[in-house]
Amino acid sequence: MAYFPFYIDIENKNILVVGGGTVALRKIEKLSPFKPSITVVSPKICEEILKFNVKVVEREFDDNDLNGAFCVISATDNEQVNSHIFELCKEKNILVNTVDDKEKCGFIFPALVQKNSVTVGITTSGKSPIYAKYLKEQFLNMLENTNSDTAETLWQYREYIKENTADEELRKKVFSALMSMCLCGESIDTDVVNKIIKENS
Numbered sequence: 013m014a015y016f017p018f019y020i021d022i023e024n025k026n027i028l029v030v031g032g033g034t035v036a037l038r039k040i041e042k043l044s045p046f047k048p049s050i051t052v053v054s055p056k057i058c059e060e061i062l063k064f065n066v067k068v069v070e071r072e073f074d075d076n077d078l079n080g081a082f083c084v085i086s087a088t089d090n091e092q093v094n095s096h097i098f099e100l101c102k103e104k105n106i107l108v109n110t111v112d113d114k115e116k117c118g119f120i121f122p123a124l125v126q127k128n129s130v131t132v133g134i135t136t137s138g139k140s141p142i143y144a145k146y147l148k149e150q151f152l153n154m155l156e157n158t159n160s161d162t163a164e165t166l167w168q169y170r171e172y173i174k175e176n177t178a179d180e181e182l183r184k185k186v187f188s189a190l191m192s193m194c195l196c197g198e199s200i201d202t203d204v205v206n207k208i209i210k211e212n213s
């Protein structure tokens with residue numbers, strides 16, 4: 013196993029969650045802000061799951077449920093069912109996350125820290141989820157102390173800077189200077205950006 017942290021666009025993608033208990037809920041909570049189209053198949057579905065924008069199918073898993081799935085989260089409390097889903101997904105080349113066995117995961121959930129445009133995903137490569145959770149809390153504290161959305165401000169001037177600088181070396185210096193100003197809480201406008209470009213040219 014060698015997990016690479018791709019950031020994949022899941023907006024409107026069909027995600028199948030099998031099982032409707034506590035772990036399924038946690039996975040749905042994590043996924044929902046990224047706006048996938050989630051279907052939950054399970055004979056019992058906890059109330060909190062119903063508060064999310066998900067399609068629910070109240071019965072046991074059927075092999076046909078995999079049709080059209082972009083990826084699958086196998087979150088039942090039945091090891092045999094989870095293993096069966098894993099084997100089927102392997103056959104059909106569908107990415108699967110099996111919550112009771114890290115060896116049966118084509119992808120794993122990171123502990124997530126999200127603030128404004130920044131998303132930090134932490135994994136221990138499946139070795140210790142509780143340690144990933146601990147590290148997440150450290151990052152949360154760190155990001156709470158940043159008061160502005162630095163990424164958003166840098167994004168706002170990104171095109172302008174690209175158009176008004178001759179080469180990558182200069183752009184790098186300008187972005188770096190602008191970032192430092194954002195981090196110090198200074199207000200930025202086009203005049204400020206022009207001044208930085210001039211000073212670094």
Ligand SMILES: C[C@@]1(CC(=O)O)C2=NC(=C\c3[nH]c(c(CCC(=O)O)c3CC(=O)O)Cc3[nH]c(c(CC(=O)O)c3CCC(=O)O)/C=C3\N/C(=C\2)[C@@H](CCC(=O)O)[C@]3(C)CC(=O)O)/[C@H]1CCC(=O)O
Nearest residue numbers: 112113114120121122123135136137138140141142144145
């Ligand atoms: C990060 C987080 C994301 C999330 O799920 O939201 C996550 N697990 C979290 C919590 C958590 N999970 C477990 C405990 C109990 C303490 C403990 O065992 O440590 C706690 C702590 C708690 O509940 O407080 C038990 C557990 N987890 C897995 C197994 C099966 C196995 O080990 O094979 C078992 C044994 C089940 C049993 O005993 O029956 C497997 C996985 N859990 C993962 C992710 C993936 C690897 C992540 C990584 O690389 O670190 C992976 C491989 C697959 C996956 O699920 O994607 C989230 C915390 C972050 C947050 O709070 O944001």
Ligand SMILES: NC(=O)c1ccc[n+]([C@@H]2O[C@H](COP(=O)([O-])OP(=O)(O)OC[C@H]3O[C@@H](n4cnc5c(N)ncnc54)[C@H](O)[C@@H]3O)[C@@H](O)[C@H]2O)c1
Nearest residue numbers: 031032033034035036053054055056072073088089111112
């Ligand atoms: N990966 C993780 O982060 C993590 C953390 C803790 C526990 N776990 C594992 O996750 C498993 C699930 O834990 P839980 O607390 O959510 O259990 P739970 O009992 O709350 O939920 C299990 C769900 O699976 C459903 N289910 C059972 N058979 C099914 C079938 N054939 N088809 C569809 N749905 C079916 C049940 O109706 C229920 O909704 C546990 O067995 C545990 O090993 C994983």
